[in-house]
Amino acid sequence: MIEFRNITKTFNAVTVIEGLNLIVERGEFCVLIGPSGSGKSTILRMINRLIEHSAGEIRFAGEPIRSFAPEVLRRRIGYAIQSVGLFPHWTVEANIATVPRLLGWDAARIEARIAELMALLGLDAARFRTAYPHQLSGGQQQRVGVARALAADPDVLLMDEPFGALDPITRDSLQAEMRRIHAETGKTIVFVTHDMDEALRLASRVVILDKGRIVQSATPRELLHAPANDFVREFLGKDDYGLKLLSVETAGAHMRREDSGAVAEAVREQDSLRLALSHMVALKTDRLGVEDSTGRRVGLLLLADIVT
Amino acid sequence: MTRPERRAVGRFLMALAGFSALLAALPRSGPLFARLFPQLDRPLYVQQPFLDLVLAHLWLVATASLLATVVGVAAGIFVTRPSGREFRRLVETLSAMGQTFPPVAVLALAVPMIGFGFWPAFLALALYGLLPICENTIAGLEGVPPAAREAGLGIGMTRRQLLRKVELPLAAPVILAGIRISVTIGIGTAALASTVGAVSLGSPMIVGLNGNNIGYVLQGALLVGGLAIVIDLGFEAILTRLRRWTA
Ligand SMILES: Nc1ncnc2c1ncn2[C@@H]1O[C@H](COP(=O)(O)OP(=O)(O)O)[C@@H](O)[C@H]1O
Ligand SMILES: [Mg+2]
DSSP states (O other): OEEEEEEEEEETEEEEEEEEEEEEOOOOOOEOOOTTTTTEEEHHHHHSSSSOSSEEEEETTEEGGGGGOOOHHHTTEEETTTTOOOOOOOOOHHHTHHHHHTTTHHHHHHHHHHHHHHHHOOOHHHHHHOOOGGSHHHHHHHHHHHHHTTOOOEEEEEESSTTTTTTTHHHHHHHHHHHHHHHHOOOOOEEEEEEEEHHHHHHHEEEEETTEEEEEEHHHHHHHHHSSSSSHHHHHHHHTHHHHHHHTTTTHOBOOOEEEEEEEEEEETTTHHHHHHHHHHHOOEEEEEEEEEOOOEEEEHHHHHHHH | OOHHHHHHHHHHHHHEEEEHHHHHHHOHHHHHHHHHHOOEEEEEOOSSSSHHHHHHHHHHHHHHHHHHHHHHHHHHHTTTTTTGGGHHHHHHHHHHHHHOOOHHHHHHHHHHOOOOSHHHHHHHHHHHHHHHHHHHHHHHHHTSOOOHHHHHHHHOOOOHHHIIIHHHHHHHHHHHHHHHHHHHHHHGGGGGGGGGGGGGGGGOOOOOOHTTOOHHHHHHHHHHHHHHHHHHHHHHHHHHTTTHHHH
């Protein structure tokens, strides 16, 4: 879907990105992570030509990005940023409708799309449709920001630390929404963060950057089990490394297919082992039932299965 | 309309009604001024109808402010674009110079060049009104949140669309506040225009000052003051509407 071929970026003779090669496949949730100044935003903004690359070639949907007019390219690529950037003089619905209007959709189609997106992002249309951005909380604003980015059903969604300014509870629920939206829509997402827990939670692939170079590119599991070097190990953290390992394993993959009718409490198949462990500690128990997404019991999870 | 908007419009309409009443009453107020100033032979200005003076005054201010607005806003937009950034200092200096010249001086300088009447007054007013409009346009455009600009471009607006749909609407209250300052000053300054032969509400005042007729001066001043209040409240009403989306 997106391909960087030997990309270099220099700002006033300072090289910020050097010889970058990266392919983001269709449907991937690719998370770029690295310390501040490692070039994450620069890489992201080169994709939609908010920043022009200095050398090499970037391809989007098989074509060099410079074969598109910038605004044509950008209308096919959603963009959401930490500071959100809603238009303060427009209502929520007008903000969401920005790109469809630019593309000249008819009114009925825009109406339907606004309703669909507000439902997708968990925004109460009756309350918020005609509200102005200053009337919304930070989390609600970012929901509108993401809805606006998705409005014209773009092929790719770019997100630059979108939840970085939110409180932990709001961030948590928006991360869950993003996982669900990715699963439901199958969109290709390139997501920038400096929060490793966020990366492990969301990514189908994590790309670790340092000083404008890729240090490691791997699935969350591969990353945790085989960090490429000390920089990555450092970045993964020491104190809660074990919990991070648990966070990329699901209850469904570790449960026993046994009847758990005798156990009162349960987690879901797709919940992480980290969550299951937390519940066990809180409930002072060494076993939990496991249910599928319809709530049917499918197995039993023991503390011993988590640790081994 | 929201409540503050209704209130602002209400205040404007009240002022307008008051001003209309004043304008209607003034031609019939000869006896009143005769009692106030018994020493005057002719206490009421009758050389031209007051309504004509008000309309001439308004026409002068409106046309000059329109020119100042077009030039000031265009210059403000130009120097905040990447291509015009280097001209910003120059434009700011020029418009500040326009403001430093006392309007009387501009009038005095303009007469030898373009003669007496409407045009020197028009020129002086337009020059004098340029600075607040230009400055406020620049301030308004610079006050646009950078995030809104980045998001607008990032989701596919062209620079022109960004200007028209985002930057100008967001800057509009500040720009209009500049126009309001400019027009309010203009209404006062236009009275001076009668010194170079333009017809305005300054006409009775100038005649009154020359002929020692305080009645004429008072009648002109009342109308200028009333007009300034009406126009100012009109701007206030529009500004309240423009600021609807703010906290
Ligand atoms: N417009 C710019 N001009 C000059 N240097 C820049 C510009 N944008 C980014 N940089 C530099 O490029 C490097 C990478 O920046 P950035 O991509 O924003 O990093 P990150 O998003 O990972 O924090 C930094 O050293 C930054 O100072
Ligand atoms: Mg960044």
